[in-house]
Amino acid sequence: MSNKQHATTVYIGATDMVRIVQRKGLGRCIAELAARIERDFLRWHDFDLSARVACHSPHGVIELMPIGDARHFAFKYVNGHPENTRSGLPTVMAFGVLADVATGLPLVLSELTLVTAIRTAAMSAVAACRLARPDSRVMALIGNGAQSEFQAIAMRDLVGIRELRLFDVDPAASAKLAANLAGHGLTLTICNSTAEAVRGADIVTTLTADKNLATIITPAMIEPGMHINAVGGDCPGKTELHRGVLEAAAVFVEFEPQTRVEGDIQQMSADFAVTEFWHVLAGNQPGRRSADQVTVFDSVGFALEDYSALCFVSDAATELGIGNRIELVLQPADPKNLFGLLGSAALASLTSAAAPSQPASAPALQTVD
Amino acid sequence: MSNKQHATTVYIGATDMVRIVQRKGLGRCIAELAARIERDFLRWHDFDLSARVACHSPHGVIELMPIGDARHFAFKYVNGHPENTRSGLPTVMAFGVLADVATGLPLVLSELTLVTAIRTAAMSAVAACRLARPDSRVMALIGNGAQSEFQAIAMRDLVGIRELRLFDVDPAASAKLAANLAGHGLTLTICNSTAEAVRGADIVTTLTADKNLATIITPAMIEPGMHINAVGGDCPGKTELHRGVLEAAAVFVEFEPQTRVEGDIQQMSADFAVTEFWHVLAGNQPGRRSADQVTVFDSVGFALEDYSALCFVSDAATELGIGNRIELVLQPADPKNLFGLLGSAALASLTSAAAPSQPASAPALQTVD
Numbered sequence: 115m116s117n118k119q120h121a122t123t124v125y126i127g128a129t130d131m132v133r134i135v136q137r138k139g140l141g142r143c144i145a146e147l148a149a150r151i152e153r154d155f156l157r158w159h160d161f162d163l164s165a166r167v168a169c170h171s172p173h174g175v176i177e178l179m180p181i182g183d184a185r186h187f188a189f190k191y192v193n194g195h196p197e198n199t200r201s202g203l204p205t206v207m208a209f210g211v212l213a214d215v216a217t218g219l220p221l222v223l224s225e226l227t228l229v230t231a232i233r234t235a236a237m238s239a240v241a242a243c244r245l246a247r248p249d250s251r252v253m254a255l256i257g258n259g260a261q262s263e264f265q266a267i268a269m270r271d272l273v274g275i276r277e278l279r280l281f282d283v284d285p286a287a288s289a290k291l292a293a294n295l296a297g298h299g300l301t302l303t304i305c306n307s308t309a310e311a312v313r314g315a316d317i318v319t320t321l322t323a324d325k326n327l328a329t330i331i332t333p334a335m336i337e338p339g340m341h342i343n344a345v346g347g348d349c350p351g352k353t354e355l356h357r358g359v360l361e362a363a364a365v366f367v368e369f370e371p372q373t374r375v376e377g378d379i380q381q382m383s384a385d386f387a388v389t390e391f392w393h394v395l396a397g398n399q400p401g402r403r404s405a406d407q408v409t410v411f412d413s414v415g416f417a418l419e420d421y422s423a424l425c426f427v428s429d430a431a432t433e434l435g436i437g438n439r440i441e442l443v444l445q446p447a448d449p450k451n452l453f454g455l456l457g458s459a460a461l462a463s464l465t466s467a468a469a470p471s472q473p474a475s476a477p478a479l480q481t482v483d
Numbered sequence: 484m485s486n487k488q489h490a491t492t493v494y495i496g497a498t499d500m501v502r503i504v505q506r507k508g509l510g511r512c513i514a515e516l517a518a519r520i521e522r523d524f525l526r527w528h529d530f531d532l533s534a535r536v537a538c539h540s541p542h543g544v545i546e547l548m549p550i551g552d553a554r555h556f557a558f559k560y561v562n563g564h565p566e567n568t569r570s571g572l573p574t575v576m577a578f579g580v581l582a583d584v585a586t587g588l589p590l591v592l593s594e595l596t597l598v599t600a601i602r603t604a605a606m607s608a609v610a611a612c613r614l615a616r617p618d619s620r621v622m623a624l625i626g627n628g629a630q631s632e633f634q635a636i637a638m639r640d641l642v643g644i645r646e647l648r649l650f651d652v653d654p655a656a657s658a659k660l661a662a663n664l665a666g667h668g669l670t671l672t673i674c675n676s677t678a679e680a681v682r683g684a685d686i687v688t689t690l691t692a693d694k695n696l697a698t699i700i701t702p703a704m705i706e707p708g709m710h711i712n713a714v715g716g717d718c719p720g721k722t723e724l725h726r727g728v729l730e731a732a733a734v735f736v737e738f739e740p741q742t743r744v745e746g747d748i749q750q751m752s753a754d755f756a757v758t759e760f761w762h763v764l765a766g767n768q769p770g771r772r773s774a775d776q777v778t779v780f781d782s783v784g785f786a787l788e789d790y791s792a793l794c795f796v797s798d799a800a801t802e803l804g805i806g807n808r809i810e811l812v813l814q815p816a817d818p819k820n821l822f823g824l825l826g827s828a829a830l831a832s833l834t835s836a837a838a839p840s841q842p843a844s845a846p847a848l849q850t851v852d
Binding site: 287 | 498568
């Protein structure tokens with residue numbers, strides 16, 4: 115093969131990604147990514163938007179989330195397998211690619227599991243800044259799994275949350291969350307039920323993983339002025355809110371066509387009114403209208419957030435000098451001569467294969483494996 | 484970060500991929516992949532099938548091609564940028580991933596540019612075995628770019644083609660093809676026009692790259708009994724056959740919903756009759772009905788062929804001991820404790836960020852970049 119490498123791809127693996135977050139600091143990563151998400155959501159019409167492609171199986175889902183603007187195409191691969199932790203694997207694993215629209219060249223290939231947690235938390239905080247009451251200080255956090263600390267830190271830094279009320283069906287999860295966040299400026303209370311955690315909260319974040327139509331939050335738990343940040347209900351058959359909660363609230367979504375299928379609003383009729391959140395950022399639509407209004411951000415995770423995340427990772431890797439160049443796609447010395455790079459070794463066998471006595475019809479296909 | 488690696492991904496880069504083809508030999512790669520494609524097309528209903536997702540721009544297209552069965556999820560990233568060769572980049576570049584449906588873990592990440600050429604040629608040959616006359620010996624090859632040699636070898640080995648008649652608007656492309664295939668058991672004639680190349684051919688393969696509604700093949704060129712293997716027309720606005728050619732032929736496609744949008748049949752009304760080729764393999768529908776019939780394989784490239792290709796690459800890499808394990812996705816020591824793996828470095832900044840005097844409202848987002 116030719117050594118001429120016109121262009122290679124920057125690869126940021128899991129260890130590199132952890133180093134990026136460690137060196138920048140988690141708080142700065144969340145804040146920078148939140149700012150990027152805001153900027154990119156304000157460019158809504160620059161993007162070729164589509165709902166993600168999902169492949170469902172009995173144990174989980176694998177999704178591809180593509181998006182592009184005039185300069186960059188991005189996609190994320192992400193799974194959701196709630197039973198994975200039983201065998202030592204994370205529930206969610208992700209990686210993604212940022213590519214050059216002008217040539218199709220993949221520019222960056224990056225691990226995105228950690229970044230998915232960071233961007234989801236950043237998106238929740240961006241939404242809460244517009245949809246929660248400005249004096250929000252207490253958040254209930256229902257579901258204390260792998261992404262929960264990131265939500266807590268984002269809401270603390272960007273929204274002003276100072277007190278967390280935790281609940282998880284697995285007490286060990288709440289204990290882990292409390293231990294991880296001890297000493298980081300948040301008052302933490304582990305509660306015995308969702309209802310207890312939610313009581314008196316300004317913001318309620320639901321972040322449960324079970325792939326079921328669940329009703330974690332019921333109308334009886336809702337208090338005037340609450341903001342509900344519903345993160346865990348994110349695929350068909352997976353919800354967290356009772357429909358009565360949605361009926362009583364102003365509901366905001368990322369990208370309506372995707373959320374209608376995946377979000378908590380999958381329970382509602384197709385004409386149930388929702389507002390795409392970018393309209394709020396752009397000033398086209400109001401966010402919260404009064405201190406008493408109940409608001410819901412029906413978050414499912416949208417490709418645009420991963421576009422922002424991949425751009426963030428790309429810039430951070432360049433800034434810190436982290437990542438390696440790999441030959442993810444072939445660069446033949448002569449781009450019109452793919453065959454030529456195979457050389458004599460691959461082609462030696464071609465002549466013998468062309469012996470005139472060779473049978474040449476469909477059955478030839480059956481003889482190989 | 485923890486050193487505990489539950490599971491890693493096998494990475495097969497460009498150099499590895501060339502080594503695999505060199506060590507197995509191109510002829511064997513084509514034959515094995517053709518056999519796999521046949522087997523996988525016969526399992527049609529085992530797969531979750533969808534049309535690929537395409538992101539179009541003025542210079543080209545970037546596509547994601549997902550597919551899954553009960554065991555494996557596969558996707559390919561592939562671009563098509565006809566102007567790339569002017570700047571030294573290939574027109575088509577591709578890579579893909581094979582993942583475990585049960586856990587969502589990516590098992591293999593592989594370069595697929597070379598394999599795309601091989602699988603496209605293998606698919607063409609599988610179709611020609613059923614759709615071309617069994618006594619086909621002469622093939623016209625219109626468009627002599629990077630994938631053309633692969634088509635020639637596949638048709639030689641699996642269909643019995645012994646004579647090639649070449650035409651390309653760029654004479655250098657035909658000269659390259661002729662030089663590459665000299666001494667490999669094929670009689671080669673470079674022609675001065677498409678019409679001259681097509682005259683008397685048993686099979687006509689069109690493999691042009693321009694992103695235009697073109698009419699490379701017109702009804703006047705068609706002779707009774709010809710099989711037309713139309714490979715180059717593969718996205719909206721990109722065709723190679725005059726509609727009169729399609730009207731006069733029995734037309735076979737890979738996956739009808741995708742080909743209606745991307746194939747040469749995009750010119751025809753939605754009720755224009757086509758046959759999905761897997762029905763021919765399965766014996767549900769006839770292929771060629773008579774020696775005089777004109778047949779068209781309106782090939783666009785379908786995700787199932789890339790599924791077959793990724794399984795082939797995975798097995799070949801294992802067989803030859805080629806490829807490296809990478810941390811494409813994060814494997815924390817405790818899968819429920821993503822936050823915990825960041826360690827004190829990333830979290831040190833968290834405490835200062837939580838200073839009570841920090842403003843906590845929407846404008847905080849504006850101050851960072």
